[in-house]
């Protein structure tokens with residue numbers, strides 16, 4: 001058994017402890033340096049193992065419950081969960097079991113449970129791989145499942161859960177005229193790679209020919225369709241996928257975000273791709289100027305991104321969503337004031353909850369007499385008419401394009417201000 005495989009597993013267990021015990025998002029843990037001491041390959045492995053375990057958590061818990069009289073301490077439970085998922089995904093039993101026994105035996109507090117870990121994982125190794133594919137697709141927790149069923153129906157939520165369990169391929173947005181790695185060209189124009197490997201080693205990365213951006217996330221700028229030279233504000237810009245699209249279209253872009261560290265990513269992305277934008281760190285609600293077009297990609301529950309962030313349903317409980325919904329409507333009101341008469345504003349969120357999408361736009365249309373929806377703006381390649389909503393927005397869900405590998409959940413609407 002290699003030390004490096006065990007180190008990656010130990011870090012994966014730590015990440016699981018943080019998500020499932022402390023309610024922290026993986027992105028927060030990684031940004032705080034949780035796996036920085038590992039070699040790059042082991043770092044990637046630790047992250048992949050944590051993600052796979054969270055995706056398969058319900059199945060792992062069901063298998064383990066057959067062999068546990070009571071639930072052990074969280075970190076031992078997480079070692080068992082990780083071991084069960086690896087075993088059921090075809091990893092060799094001796095490596096997984098020995099590694100988990102070693103990790104638990106080194107714990108001062110839980111070392112005495114190494115025998116239990118050994119016995120339980122051996123049983124899972126014997127029966128798990130055959131049982132695994134017959135088990136139901138893991139469900140979302142009720143706090144999220146129930147409002148989604150109320151919004152989209154049970155069949156749609158089952159499809160969304162299948163998409164979450166399958167995970168996400170890697171989508172790229174190409175700079176106009178650039179060539180990217182060869183992959184599937186999606187109807188909306190993004191390039192999809194099903195087995196991408198390490199992003200920074202793909203052809204064209206260093207030359208800045210493309211950037212990683214889910215196909216759904218690439219649509220708001222296509223809907224806004226900025227013209228060269230137009231003065232455009234990207235109001236919540238970091239890490240900058242949409243800023244780069246706006247700049248690549250030749251717009252005069254101001255990118256604003258409240259987070260200094262996230263804005264650093266925008267600067268790096270612009271430098272890598274050779275694109276230009278004015279970068280401002282500040283509060284969207286305090287920004288003053290006038291623009292021809294505005295993109296408001298508002299902070300939201302991010303419930304549309306669970307394919308790539310399976311930690312979210314475990315780290316969150318919905319308690320902060322009310323505050324986000326209020327912030328979205330204040331941001332939309334402020335952004336509306338920054339838009340010139342005759343201008344266009346795209347409001348979007350990577351949320352599956354209508355309160356952060358359809359309802360925000362319906363309420364805004366009632367509130368502002370100079371606001372109307374531009375349905376024609378949704379006439380972009382690859383957008384299906386079924387995705388267009390009653391109030392004239394675009395609803396995207398992870399269960400769409402099931403044969404292609406799904407897409408992020410998103411809501412997008414183009415609002416025009418009377419001249």
Ligand SMILES: C[S@@+](CC[C@H](N)C(=O)[O-])C[C@H]1O[C@@H](n2cnc3c(N)ncnc32)[C@H](O)[C@@H]1O
Pocket residue numbers: 235236237238239240241242243256257258259262282283284285297298299300350
């Ligand atoms: C959905 S993300 C934006 C993603 C980005 N548009 C992209 O395509 O890469 C929402 C962003 O809103 C920012 N944000 C949250 N509150 C803000 C505020 N009051 N003013 C400006 N930005 C804010 C967050 O820092 C976060 O980067």
